[in-house]
Amino acid sequence: xxxxxxxxxxxxxxxxxxxxxxxxxxxxxxxxxxxxxxxxxxxxxxxxxxxxxxxxxxxxxxxxxxxxxxxxxxxxxxxxxxxxxxxxxxxxxxxxxxxxxxxxxxxxxxxxxxxxxxxxxxxxxxxxxxxxxxxxxxxxxxxxxxxxxxxxxxxxxxxxxxxxxxxxxxxxxxxxxxxxxxxxxxxxxxxxxxxxx
Numbered sequence: 611x612x613x614x615x616x617x618x619x620x621x622x623x624x625x626x627x628x629x630x631x632x633x634x635x636x637x638x639x640x641x642x643x644x645x646x647x648x649x650x651x652x653x654x655x656x657x658x659x660x661x662x663x664x665x666x667x668x669x670x671x672x673x674x675x676x677x678x679x680x681x682x683x684x685x686x687x688x689x690x691x692x693x694x695x696x697x698x699x700x701x702x703x704x705x706x707x708x709x710x711x712x713x714x715x716x717x718x719x720x721x722x723x724x725x726x727x728x729x730x731x732x733x734x735x736x737x738x739x740x741x742x743x744x745x746x747x748x749x750x751x752x753x754x755x756x757x758x759x760x761x762x763x764x765x766x767x768x769x770x771x772x773x774x775x776x777x778x779x780x781x782x783x784x785x786x787x788x789x790x791x792x793x794x795x796x797x798x799x800x801x802x803x804x805x806x807x
Contacts, residue, residue, distance in 0.1 A: 630782075669689035
């Protein structure tokens with residue numbers, strides 16, 4: 611179980627806010643991640659009892675969890691912040707790493723990140739085009755290779771609710787800035803099937 615009140619000092623998890631259940635800090639109705647510091651007997655957030663969250667614990671790579679090896683946030687959307695001597699994830703020490711959540715499989719055939727006209731892209735762009743496009747080949751410095759591109763598809767709908775590998779349930783894109791585009795029968799997110807929203 612990857613949920614813990616120790617995940618963020620002073621936070622109380624889970625907490626309910628606006629009919630949603632949170633097991634980690636959220637950006638809902640705020641510009642920075644926050645959490646409840648007091649809840650009632652039904653886990654409802656008590657008004658004005660909150661704090662901004664700290665994100666000072668660095669990700670540790672590589673780490674293993676349930677027999678899988680993770681070398682970046684691209685694979686799972688979360689990272690371990692504590693491992694044992696064999697790189698094994700220590701339960702309850704983790705964080706979401708949405709800022710690093712980029713994937714070459716986000717758009718089939720695209721290569722992210724790619725550089726074009728001195729700009730770095732981690733998703734499809736409409737720069738110099740009417741429709742979204744991406745690079746399909748880059749050099750060793752992530753520079754777009756001329757004539758190696760394709761149009762992007764954005765027809766995959768967000769599937770909500772969905773849960774991440776930690777079992778946290780999300781009911782909208784507002785919490786993470788991304789959503790799952792493929793889930794199993796239990797609404798569990800399928801790795802590498804997501805889009806920014």
